Amino acid sequence: MATYIFKETQRFSQLWIWVLLAFSAGIVLFSVFNPYESNINDIWIPLGIIGLVFLLFLSLSLKTRIDSTSLSFSYFPFIRERKYSFQDIVAMELKEYNSLWEYGGWGIRYNFEYWAYNTGGRFGIIVKTKDKKFLIGTHQPEEAKKALAMFEEYKSQNHGS
Known part of the structure; x- marks a missing residue:
């Protein structure tokens, strides 16, 4: 019998996913620098969530x-x-x-x-x-x-x- 080994590692590499994530992060970052924003501390939770989503997509891999x-x-x-x-x-x-x-x-x-x-x-x-x-x-x-x-x-x- 042939001894072939199939190995594949896949990640989410679609450009549209990363553009959507970057756009979402941009909206959050824009609100940090918005002069009409009353409380800058309100931005840390959404920014943390966006960061965690980025980390999740970077770590996802199908082997x-x-x-x-x-x-x-x-x-x-x-x-x-x-x-x-x-x-x-x-x-x-x-x-x-x-x-x-x-x-x-x-x-x-x-x-x-x-x-x-x-x-x-x-x-x-x-x-x-x-x-x-x-x-x-x-x-x-x-x-x-x-x-x-x-x-x-x-x-x-x-x-x-």
Whole structure:
């Protein structure tokens, strides 16, 4: 069996997200220097919230790894590493999807059928276990196909178990 390792780390890198955050921070900062503002101490709470949101978006990362026997992923800072042996996975497939329409956006989402973990893009790996189904977004569909082929080879050699 081929020993290919698929590794991907994703972050929120869409320009529009950062522009929106910067615009929000600009409004807060503008109000600090507004001569009509009566109490400058009122600005620290909104400024702190904006700062925390910036830190959250900077720290968010979706890490995926598929090796010859397992799939693992984490979505820092919300989900620690989850690891699934190929023996526990019934099926994996690459899917092209629209996160906004199918899940209502990006991040950790649920569409009443299964969970999705993504940061953007239009491709994902659907993973089905005996009792779970979820999607992990990927920005590298061609590389993911190689990992899925390795999974299929594993399943065929082990008679689907």
